[in-house]
Amino acid sequence: MDELQEFERYLAHLGGGLGHADRQAGLRGYCAGLMSPLARKSVEPMAAHLAPQATRSRHQSLHHFVADSPWSDEEMLLRVAQWVVPAMDFQDGGWWIVDDTGFPKQGIHSVGVARQYCGMLGKQDNCQVAVSVSLACQAGSLPVAWQLYLPKEWADDIPRRDKAGVPATLQFATKGQIALAQIKHLMAQGAPRHCVLADAGYGVETAFREGLSEIGLAYVVGVTGQVTVWPPGHAPLPPAPYSGRGAVPKRQRLGDARHERPLSARDVAFGLEPHEWHSVEWREGTNFTLRSRFARVRVRAAHREHLRTQQRPQEWLLIEWPEGHKEPMKYWLSTLPEDTELQRMVLEAKMRWRIERDYQDLKQDLGLGHYEGRGWRGFHHHASLSIAAYGFLMAQQLRHPEDAGKKNAARGEEPALPTHYKPRGSPAHAAPRAIVHHEFAAAYRRSLAQDAAQMPMLPENEQ
Template sequence: MDDLQEFDRYMAHLSEGLGHADRQAGLRGYCTGLLAPLKRKSVEPMAAHLAPSATRSRHQSLHHFVADSAWSDEQMLLRVAQWVVPAMDFSDGGWWIIDDTGFPKQGRHSVGVARQYCGMLGKQDNCQVAVSVTLACQAGSLPVAWQLYLPKEWADDKPRRDKAGVPQDAGFATKPAIALAQIERLLEQGAPKHCVLADAGYGVETAFRERLSELGLPYVVGVTGQVTVWPPGHAPLPPEAYSGRGVVPTRQRLGDAKNQRPQSVKDLAFDLGPSQWQSVEWREGTNFTLRSRFARVRVRAAHRDTERTQLRPEQWVLIEWPEGHREPMKYWLSTLPEELPLQRLVFEAKMRWRIERDYQDLKQELGLGHYEGRGWRGFHHHASLSIAAYGFLMAEQLRHPAGAGKKNSAQRSKPALPTHYKPRGSPAHAAPRPIVHHDFAAAYRRSLAQDTTPMPVLPARKRKATLVTQ
């Protein structure tokens, strides 16, 4: 079966980053279990599926591999990217998508668990939260960085840290700070400077946006309606004239008049005239074309202007206000070029849908949230292996868009929009095609039953440990 041969080559490539040859069986078994048609993909049901007659021993080996074995989850994600990225087409743009996702969790001993906002539940609850960076093109995407958010109550609790195996250098950091550190590591590995996308949880932080600009990364990030800006024709007042005595004034000032103070982007939206709003289509959905009403204005961000000596550069504020709504629905700030057409700016802002699809597939199909251990190492190992299984399927889908995962589908063509995408708001009957190819998993399980010895690992060419990009 061609898929099995390709999977063997993929496993051989990933195995090069494990450090010891005896970990190869654990890698292959764990990834195969994640690809299997199981309702829950924690260690015990995967072991029962892979070895019905030797479930206990397989359970022990899989548990040791994911929870205790000292291989690098960062190296695993790097090698997954080296396999998938060459299949991605960046001819019409590439994006770094920053986001976080939560996993409901009971108790207080699982690493990082705390009462905090959980996007999966849409409210505050007991959960773990991880921050990720995803590399995306129009046809596909792949998480390339993943780190647990450690709440301050955990960062300051040494007994709990020690019991969960939290590394000494893993202190408290905000989610934007974690994301920036991930981006900086990717750039150090040779990653290109694609546009960064993030929601308002990151975009409202001025330091986050400024650091992206310092790194030379353009961005389109969500903000709330309360974020303040200087609209066209308005700016902070220059420093006071030097009196000839004392320190020379260098800081900008705010005036008393209304036009000498910044304005919230929500108020700015209400001040725009009807001619400034346009209906824009940005993508074909499953059953309809996605469109809404948008306006954009060149502004300067406003934040502690009286502590600055120079004006901030201009950027776009993009506003979405659908027809019939009482007020705007979404806002973005963007440093994309001034000459960029409105339709393209909207398209870039809306590319965040890819990370939502990633999380949905990883959680519903590949067991991302099913890990039942409590430790730091196991949490990150399990996530990197879920992403590894997803990476294999994504690469197959990108390379064979007409029939991903099917036998004799060797013809390569330009990547197309994944057929499993279903935009939010679509009718319930417009179900997406699952990314998981269960026929492949079943065939691999049969191959294990026919050969009780470990399957041979095909030799793979040594690759430099850098992020492969186009």
């Protein structure tokens, strides 16, 4: 079976970054387990599925590989990208997509768990949250950076950090700061300079947007209607005249007149004329052509103007206000070039929803949220391996799009996502896509069973 041979080559490529030959078996078994038709893809059920006659020893081996073995998650994700990115077509554009995803948890001991917003539940609850950056093209996307968000109560609790194995050098950082650091690291490694997409959870952070501009990356990021901007005809007052005494005033001022104060994005939308709104079509994946009403205007972001000596550069405020709605539905700020066509800008703004499909596939089909350990290393190892399994399937789908319809031919009857689950920002009619090929996974499991080399109970000579 050519696909099995390709998978073996893929695992050999990934295994080159594990640092120890004994870890190859753990990689093969764990990825095979993640692609199997199991309702729960934690270590114990995967071990029972892979080795029914030797479940205990296989459980110990897989647990050691994911929870304790000191291989590099960064190196794993880099090697996944090296395999997948050559299959991606960037002729129609490329994007960096920033997002986070939550994992509901009970108790207080799992690393990073706290009461915070959980997108899977759509509310504040006890959960872990991870921040990611994905590389996307029109046909597919892949997470290339992944880090658990550590709430401040965790970052400041040294005994709890030590027990969970949180790196001593890790300091508290907001999700926006984590994402910006991930992007800067990718750029330092020579990654392509694509436009950055993010939702309002990141876009409302002035420091996040300014950080992207400082490293020369364009962005289309969601904001709320409360974000303030300087639309045409509005501007802060220049510094006060010098009185002849003390330091020369250099900071801008806010005046009392309406045109001397910024407006909320919502007020800007309500002030636009009917002819400034346009019906625009865009395609959601390959399933639907969608239409809505949009307007855009050149603005300058407004934030702490009294501390600045000059105005910020102009950028686009893009607004979506569907027909029949009482008020606008979404807002974006964008530093795409001034001559960018409206339809193209809408397409780029909407492209962020591709990451929601990734998370849906990773959670529903590849066990991203099924890790039951409590430590920092295990949490990140499990995520890296889920992304590694996903990367192979995504590369196959990109290289052989004609086979995409066959991927679910032999799907098991494992439960789908909870019926109340709706990825943040996804339209209600976003159709699922077939990513996992369970017939292939079953064939690979049989190949593992025929392998004469048994996995050791614990790898020897760990470095």
